[in-house]
Amino acid sequence: MTLVFPAPSLAKSTASGLEGVIAAETVLSEVDGAKGQLVLRGKAIEDLAGKLTFEEAIAFFWDGLIETETSLEDRLLQGRLKAFELMPVLEAAPRDLPVYQRMRLGLSALADTQSEEDAAAICAALPVFLAASARIQAGLKPVAPDVSLTISQDILQMLTGRMPVERAANALDRYLVTILDHGLNASTFTARVIASTKADMASAIIGAMGALKGPLHGGAPGPVLDMLDAVGTSENADNWVAGELKKGIRLMGFGHRIYRTRDPRADVLKAGLAELPQEDGRIALAEAVETAALAALRRHKPDRPLETNVEFYTAVLLEAAGIDRSLFTPLFAVGRSVGWCAHVVEQQQTGKLIRPASRYTGPMPQI
Numbered sequence: 353m354t355l356v357f358p359a360p361s362l363a364k365s366t367a368s369g370l371e372g373v374i375a376a377e378t379v380l381s382e383v384d385g386a387k388g389q390l391v392l393r394g395k396a397i398e399d400l401a402g403k404l405t406f407e408e409a410i411a412f413f414w415d416g417l418i419e420t421e422t423s424l425e426d427r428l429l430q431g432r433l434k435a436f437e438l439m440p441v442l443e444a445a446p447r448d449l450p451v452y453q454r455m456r457l458g459l460s461a462l463a464d465t466q467s468e469e470d471a472a473a474i475c476a477a478l479p480v481f482l483a484a485s486a487r488i489q490a491g492l493k494p495v496a497p498d499v500s501l502t503i504s505q506d507i508l509q510m511l512t513g514r515m516p517v518e519r520a521a522n523a524l525d526r527y528l529v530t531i532l533d534h535g536l537n538a539s540t541f542t543a544r545v546i547a548s549t550k551a552d553m554a555s556a557i558i559g560a561m562g563a564l565k566g567p568l569h570g571g572a573p574g575p576v577l578d579m580l581d582a583v584g585t586s587e588n589a590d591n592w593v594a595g596e597l598k599k600g601i602r603l604m605g606f607g608h609r610i611y612r613t614r615d616p617r618a619d620v621l622k623a624g625l626a627e628l629p630q631e632d633g634r635i636a637l638a639e640a641v642e643t644a645a646l647a648a649l650r651r652h653k654p655d656r657p658l659e660t661n662v663e664f665y666t667a668v669l670l671e672a673a674g675i676d677r678s679l680f681t682p683l684f685a686v687g688r689s690v691g692w693c694a695h696v697v698e699q700q701q702t703g704k705l706i707r708p709a710s711r712y713t714g715p716m717p718q719i
């Protein structure tokens with residue numbers, strides 16, 4: 353068979369990575385990449401994170417969009433308790449199953465118990481699945497939720513079996529609110545695509561979790577700490593980052609598809625560090641690596657502004673709050689699930705299937 357290839361000019365899509373393509377209208381959040389501004393439902397992120405608990409932020413973010421039969425507060429409490437009833441499913445899986453995968457297993461089991469879509473149940477369950485999955489992987493029994501605690505406090509309680517330290521819980525609230533929603537990022541788009549097929553909400557959230565996991569999206573903060581460990585001392589920062597860039601390795605925690613200035617969430621998270629005790633020299637090391645990376649990236653890509661993104665200070669803040677790096681991406685899913693659910697509902701309201709076209713560049717049959 354003779355293969356006939358089209359002209360090479362057709363091979364490159366004009367919308368590589370869908371950059372600049374507007375694929376949805378939303379009242380939920382706006383990311384202004386030029387100004388470095390993030391707005392959630394009319395409020396700047398700086399006016400929400402560090403000021404609201406995670407629960408208060410959920411109520412604010414879902415207001416008028418996601419209604420619950422009983423109060424949202426009650427639904428979130430009940431959701432934690434109901435999720436714990438699914439522990440036999442989580443405990444039946446092999447011990448070495450990673451936390452993130454076990455959380456998805458929990459969500460699949462939860463979907464089976466839901467007669468109708470329940471965003472609050474999904475968002476309340478993920479923190480329970482996260483803590484239980486971490487304990488199961490460590491060979492420990494899951495700890496039951498304590499609904500007298502806030503979700504952030506309870507995550508720490510369920511992880512450790514001890515009452516949480518207030519400032520660590522506050523840092524977690526700050527983190528979860530900061531990353532609650534962020535325009536049409538890859539995982540949110542995934543959730544909307546799945547919702548547009550009229551699949552159930554849990555399927556959309558499980559799919560979104562898959563998209564979040566990669567290092568170009570929500571998988572970067574753990575590797576940020578690996579980078580700090582590898583650099584070791586502030587004096588080594590310049591050499592180390594230059595060496596990585598020379599090898600063609602991307603520096604985790606830098607660069608963003610939309611922001612051409614510093615990601616505003618990086619500063620919101622950095623501000624939270626003031627409230628936490630620090631391991632000697634760790635922040636100084638992080639700042640030295642950041643300074644070295646920004647200078648090296650400017651030399652490496654003079655035409656493309658590559659600035660600090662949310663993941664860099666996510667890593668530093670969550671580490672200072674005493675959270676293991678293996679839980680950073682699972683925690684990202686806990687916070688972002690609130691945004692995903694709202695986008696699913698918004699997408700459902702459009703009633704429109706998302707189905708873009710592709711440009712075929714392969715061979716055609718010969719006539």
Ligand code: ACO
Pocket residue numbers: 369567568569570572601602603604605606607608609610653656658661662663
């Ligand atoms: N280190 C080194 N080079 C980089 C970096 C980086 N962190 N980021 C981008 N570049 C380079 C790329 O290699 C590319 O160079 P090339 O044109 O020579 O191939 C150029 O800058 C443009 O990069 P793209 O991948 O085309 O830009 P995009 O907007 O798609 O990338 C992304 C955004 C994926 C976040 C990128 O900056 C990156 O990989 N950063 C590191 C991983 C990271 O921090 N991820 C978390 C993102 S925040 C979030 O999702 C919550």
